[in-house]
Amino acid sequence: MNAINRLAAVVSLASLLPLSALAAGPGTVEVTHWWTSGGEKAAVETLKKQVEADGFIWKDNAIAGGGGAAAMTVLKSRAVAGNPPAAAQVKGPDIQDWAALGLLTELDDVSKANNWDALLPPKIAKIMKYDDHYVAVPVNIHRVNWLWINPEVFKKAGAQVPTTLDELFAAADKLKAAGFQPLAHGGQPWQDATVFEDVALSVLGPKGYHAAFVALDEQALTGEPMKTVFAKLQKLATYMDPNRAGRDWNLAAGDVINGKAGMQIMGDWAKSEWTAAGKVAGKDYQCVPFPGTQGSFAYNIDSLAMFKLKDENDIKAQNDLAKVALEPTFQIVFNQNKGSLPVRQDLDLKQFDACTQQSAVDFKDAEKGDGLQPSMAHNMATSLAVQGAIFDVVSNFLNDPKADPAKAVTQLNSAIKSAK
Numbered sequence: 001m002n003a004i005n006r007l008a009a010v011v012s013l014a015s016l017l018p019l020s021a022l023a024a025g026p027g028t029v030e031v032t033h034w035w036t037s038g039g040e041k042a043a044v045e046t047l048k049k050q051v052e053a054d055g056f057i058w059k060d061n062a063i064a065g066g067g068g069a070a071a072m073t074v075l076k077s078r079a080v081a082g083n084p085p086a087a088a089q090v091k092g093p094d095i096q097d098w099a100a101l102g103l104l105t106e107l108d109d110v111s112k113a114n115n116w117d118a119l120l121p122p123k124i125a126k127i128m129k130y131d132d133h134y135v136a137v138p139v140n141i142h143r144v145n146w147l148w149i150n151p152e153v154f155k156k157a158g159a160q161v162p163t164t165l166d167e168l169f170a171a172a173d174k175l176k177a178a179g180f181q182p183l184a185h186g187g188q189p190w191q192d193a194t195v196f197e198d199v200a201l202s203v204l205g206p207k208g209y210h211a212a213f214v215a216l217d218e219q220a221l222t223g224e225p226m227k228t229v230f231a232k233l234q235k236l237a238t239y240m241d242p243n244r245a246g247r248d249w250n251l252a253a254g255d256v257i258n259g260k261a262g263m264q265i266m267g268d269w270a271k272s273e274w275t276a277a278g279k280v281a282g283k284d285y286q287c288v289p290f291p292g293t294q295g296s297f298a299y300n301i302d303s304l305a306m307f308k309l310k311d312e313n314d315i316k317a318q319n320d321l322a323k324v325a326l327e328p329t330f331q332i333v334f335n336q337n338k339g340s341l342p343v344r345q346d347l348d349l350k351q352f353d354a355c356t357q358q359s360a361v362d363f364k365d366a367e368k369g370d371g372l373q374p375s376m377a378h379n380m381a382t383s384l385a386v387q388g389a390i391f392d393v394v395s396n397f398l399n400d401p402k403a404d405p406a407k408a409v410t411q412l413n414s415a416i417k418s419a420k
């Protein structure tokens with residue numbers, strides 16, 4: 001067949017095909033997320049590569065801003081404009097809100113074919129379902145109540161690894177006296193709330209934490225112990241960098257990695273920065289439960305909510321993303337880079353570092369009693385409106401070194417009441 005005949009054959013074949021097939025190219029999956037630090041980029045790259053290897057196009061919609069507030073603003077405006085992405089990092093109770101608006105798609109085929117009900121812990125599966133259909137896929141389990149330590153700096157300062165809040169203050173005093181920044185921190189509302197939540201878990205215990213931030217119980221929110229939470233938070237702030245306003249969490253992590261600061265209070269995505277810097281858990285750095293929260297596990301599950309799409313090929317790409325997200329290879333490589341636990345329960349954790357292995361043991365222990373609690377600071381416990389109200393009170397309090405803990409408690413309660 002010469003070139004002209006070949007072209008004619010293609011054209012006549014094309015005339016027999018339906019229009020949709022003619023338009024067919026590989027489907028595209030656009031993903032909105034906020035995994036933009038060096039370590040987190042490496043993690044998300046593993047998802048992109050797998051989707052591309054399956055023949056689909058990955059459209060990255062990364063929106064910088066730890067904790068995801070900026071990403072959520074973009075997502076809302078895109079949804080209002082009728083142009084949501086295929087997938088977006090949406091978490092906890094917020095998944096239900098998006099589904100209730102009728103914007104999320106049901107992932108019945110892919111969830112049944114890949115047996116998600118058997119792979120996922122039932123409590124986590126429940127968060128991903130709306131009306132008994134999966135509308136989101138979880139990728140990991142982060143633990144929020146961690147303290148990250150540079151052992152070299154501790155040694156130089158003669159500081160001991162703390163297990164209680166008082167020991168934490170004692171270690172911070174030693175670090176300060178030796179000329180180090182005791183606590184690396186970024187003054188952004190979600191980072192302030194992360195520290196606040198850890199202190200609350202330490203002071204109130206998991207039951208008290210639950211009463212305050214899940215049940216939003218007025219007594220728990222206004223009691224004497226909550227005043228203590230704010231007082232301890234205020235003391236902690238005295239060990240933070242006074243120029244911390246607006247700093248990103250990964251820059252704060254960098255200060256601990258390079259030995260300028262001794263500690264950081266942050267969830268285990270902080271580990272992604274240590275990993276990216278080639279540091280080894282248990283040797284170059286230490287992870288310990290936030291002092292006083294041993295036995296508790298404040299969980300933060302990253303999940304991708306799937307939006308309704310029209311184009312058949314894009315739907316195929318979306319289903320592929322959902323499938324890949326729970327496959328063993330992705331779960332292992334992604335979570336090794338991200339610092340989190342795999343959400344699949346059937347993987348051998350020997351391939352993970354010491355911190356992740358400890359996290360897995362602590363998760364199982366916490367699950368047996370009241371220890372397993374949803375993270376307020378990371379969208380797992382309340383509506384975003386209530387969370388925003390808490391963030392405001394906590395950040396205002398931290399930004400004023402003379403603020404009165406008793407007043408903060410009153411403000412917290414009334415802010416939550418009006419946001420409910």
Ligand code: GAL
Pocket residue numbers: 034035040065066067068142249269300301302378
């Ligand atoms: C959390 C998210 C983590 C991490 C962190 C910092 O909300 O779950 O995956 O990205 O924010 O941005």
